[in-house]
Amino acid sequence: MPNMSPTKTPMPHQPADVRNKNFSEVSLGYTEEMALNEAARCLGCKHRPCVAGCPVGVPIPEFITQLKVGNIKESGEILSSTNRLPAVCGRVCPQEAQCEKYCVRGIKGEPVAIGRLERFVADQMLKMENQTSQNINPNGHKVAVVGSGPAGLTCAGELAAKGYAVTVFEALHIPGGVLSYGIPEFRLPKAIVAKEVENLKMLGVELRLNTVIGRTVDVDELFERGFEAVFIGSGAGLPTFMNIPGEELIGVYSANEYLTRVNLMKAYDAAYDTPIRKSERVAVVGGGNVAMDAARCAKRLGAEEVSIIYRRGREEMPARQEEILHAEEEGIVMRLLTNPNAILADKGEVSGISCVEMELGEPDKSGRRSPVVKVGSDFVLPVDTVIMAIGTSPNPLIGSTTPAIQVDSKGRIIVTGRMASTMTGVYAGGDAVTGAATVILAMGAGKEAAASIDKFIKNT
Ligand code: FAD
Ligand code: SF4
Numbered sequence: 360m361p362n363m364s365p366t367k368t369p370m371p372h373q374p375a376d377v378r379n380k381n382f383s384e385v386s387l388g389y390t391e392e393m394a395l396n397e398a399a400r401c402l403g404c405k406h407r408p409c410v411a412g413c414p415v416g417v418p419i420p421e422f423i424t425q426l427k428v429g430n431i432k433e434s435g436e437i438l439s440s441t442n443r444l445p446a447v448c449g450r451v452c453p454q455e456a457q458c459e460k461y462c463v464r465g466i467k468g469e470p471v472a473i474g475r476l477e478r479f480v481a482d483q484m485l486k487m488e489n490q491t492s493q494n495i496n497p498n499g500h501k502v503a504v505v506g507s508g509p510a511g512l513t514c515a516g517e518l519a520a521k522g523y524a525v526t527v528f529e530a531l532h533i534p535g536g537v538l539s540y541g542i543p544e545f546r547l548p549k550a551i552v553a554k555e556v557e558n559l560k561m562l563g564v565e566l567r568l569n570t571v572i573g574r575t576v577d578v579d580e581l582f583e584r585g586f587e588a589v590f591i592g593s594g595a596g597l598p599t600f601m602n603i604p605g606e607e608l609i610g611v612y613s614a615n616e617y618l619t620r621v622n623l624m625k626a627y628d629a630a631y632d633t634p635i636r637k638s639e640r641v642a643v644v645g646g647g648n649v650a651m652d653a654a655r656c657a658k659r660l661g662a663e664e665v666s667i668i669y670r671r672g673r674e675e676m677p678a679r680q681e682e683i684l685h686a687e688e689e690g691i692v693m694r695l696l697t698n699p700n701a702i703l704a705d706k707g708e709v710s711g712i713s714c715v716e717m718e719l720g721e722p723d724k725s726g727r728r729s730p731v732v733k734v735g736s737d738f739v740l741p742v743d744t745v746i747m748a749i750g751t752s753p754n755p756l757i758g759s760t761t762p763a764i765q766v767d768s769k770g771r772i773i774v775t776g777r778m779a780s781t782m783t784g785v786y787a788g789g790d791a792v793t794g795a796a797t798v799i800l801a802m803g804a805g806k807e808a809a810a811s812i813d814k815f816i817k818n819t
Contacts, residue, residue, distance in 0.1 A: 362399035365468025370475055375688035379658050382544045382627040385685060386450070394479040398427045401471045404463055409473060412461040414803035417441050419458060419473055426480055435484035438477060443516040444509060444555045444802065446485055447538055449478025450547050452799050453679050485554045495563060498522035500816050503586040505572045505757070508536020509798045510592030510789025512559055513805030514812075519562040521813055526586070527564060530571040533623060536594055538798070540619045543652050544627065545659070546682075573756040578764065578785060587819065588784045588812045591764070591772060592805060593757055595790035599750040601644070605702025606747070610636055610709030614645070614653040614748035621656045638744035641665045642712045644699055645748030646676035651686045653746045658689055665691050666740065670698040670717050670730045694740070696730065702745050711739045753791045761785075769794060778808035779815075786812055 371387040372378070378385050389397065401423040409419045418437050425434035438445045454460075454474035462470030500523050504511045507529040515525045533539045535552045560566065572578060572593075581589050598613030600606050617635070620626050626633035641657040643650050646669035658665045667686070669676060672695050676683055687693065696717040703711040716736035719728035758766040763782035765773045771794055772780055772787040780787045788804025790796055 360399075361402055362396060364400060367469045367472040367475070368393050368397040368400075370472070372685075375685075375690070378545065379655070379689035382659055384548055385545050388482060389475055389479045391479075394426065394476060395429070397472050397476055398423050400464055401427070402463065408461040408463060409458040409471075412458040414457065414799045415441050415806060417445075417458070417477070422480060423471070423473075423476060426476060431480060431483045432487065434480045435487075438480055439484070442477075442802070443513050443559065444538075444798075445477055446481035446551045446555055447509070447547060448799055448802075449474050449476075449481050450551070451538075451542060453797060455680060457799065482551075485551070495520060496522050497524065497563075500524065501526070501586045502588050502590065502812055502816075503528060503581045504590045504592065505578075506530075506536060506592040506594055506789075506791070507534035507556075507566065508592055508594050508789060508801060509538060510594075510791070510801035510805040510808075511536070511590065512556065512564075513802040514590045514592060514786075514788070514809045515564045515805075516559045516562060517806055517809030518812060519559065519564045521809075523813075523816075525564050526567055528567050528570045528572050528576075530569070531623070532568050534566055534568065536592075537596075540623050541615065541649070541652070543618065543622060543656055545655070546652065549622070571756070573760040578757065578761040578782070582784065587816050588786065590778075590805070590808050590812060591757060591780070591785065591787040591791055592789045592801070593754060593791045594801075595751045595753045595771075595795045597752045597754050597770070598747065599752060600747055601699065601749060603699060603701050605704060605709070608702055608704050608709050609707060610638075610743055611702060611745045611747065612636075614643070614649045614746050615751060617653050617746050618649075618656065621660070626660060627656075635660070636744050638662045639664070640740075640742040641744045641746065642668050642699070642740060642742045643746045643748055644668045645750075646671065646678060647748065647750075648678045648682055649751075650746075650748035651678045651682040651691075653748050654691045655686055655689060657744070657746065658691060662744070666694050666742075667691055668694045668697050668699055668712070668714060668740075670696065671727065672696060672719060675727050698730065698732070699745075700737070703739065709743055709745055711741045712745055713737060713739050751790075751795050753794070757791075777811040778804060779811060784815065786815075 422437040459470040504527040624633040625631040626635045643654040701713040716733040717730035720731040723729045753770045765781040786808040789801035
């Protein structure tokens, strides 16, 4: 009998006033009983509308059907047949805008909690040993992957499973891209990322860390070294600033720099002497996931008041609804319809942020109502730290060192079809092509590129 409850089985969380002082995971995950209860809400629809909403086409009813009867291993194998990072996706994917948006149970209530079930199954799989098949026949072909974010890791995993010798070149000392340096521990524990990377290594993927393509070696040299194709998944890590007075002051960070200091330089761990400001009043400018993450980190590092400054309304915020809610519960102040116009200083250090109130005008090309300034509404918010989280763009290094790989006016690598760049044998995907987007879109691009590379090498 299906469970006809109109609401999702609740997910246990750390209480807000406890978790805003630690970096442990906020959402605690389903127990087996909760997972089975939620799985019973799935009707196993034959037309599978939820699958059409998943950028990598996870066979959702099939993995849930196996879970319902307690076949966790089979359920996990179905999941990982299409998704190489299920424990990551179960935690950070915007399911409300993807699979769950199309779930028929959402018509008269809440959709099936597909993401929470994905997380449950993937976590159980990570606890099992030898889950990744190693019976792969090497096909004798070599492919290079630039960047170890979700796009690069997915492309590498897909190709390794087909027998390619894949080497991933990563600029940083830790693999994972944004999964490691951007998304904080309390949303995505780094041990989970490390285990998913370990699974890829078991498939034969080789990782070369601390190697910047375009500096240590360039793309042409990769071909000279015998790689027959190259996938570029170098992301969009270059921060954008507003170009307002005061952005050069001590105490102003880009969100990427701030989060890197928290995640990779372990600012949350007292055993590390991480160079980061001991802030009391923090303003985070922006309304996306990055802004929420930076604000929630600042709060956990001990700031008394942390404000999000966003020029549109709550409805327009691009962050996941769950992250906005969690941030509010943790005491982050939302200063909506507010735009900064200068950062103020006292003795060379940040002392405040001057803002103006906004109101929503006519919809712009994207359909969102454009914010317009409310005349005479300027005010100053006293702060000692400002974190800019208004977007990022791709780093120009690869395009500038290999001009055959063309980029557009925003630095995004141009792909001509099926992830092929303008240079023969070079494919690209993820944020490097789209600009800042999502984990699952990057993974979908990595998967598509792997299929194209396979075709390219076999036809060469
Ligand atoms: P990245 O993850 O950026 O990885 C690129 C990698 O390439 C990096 O490791 C980089 O060091 C490496 N690299 C760059 N240049 C070179 C080079 N020249 N040589 C070698 N290596 C190089 N998405 C969601 O779906 N849900 C979320 O909740 C979410 N939260 C986010 C929170 C934050 C703080 C940020 C910053 C992003 C978030 N995103 C989220 C977006 C998501 O993380 C990205 O869209 C995704 O990681 C893009 O994957 P990618 O593989 O294209 O690039
Ligand atoms: Fe299950 Fe919802 Fe997908 Fe139907 S649409 S198979 S109920 S998850």
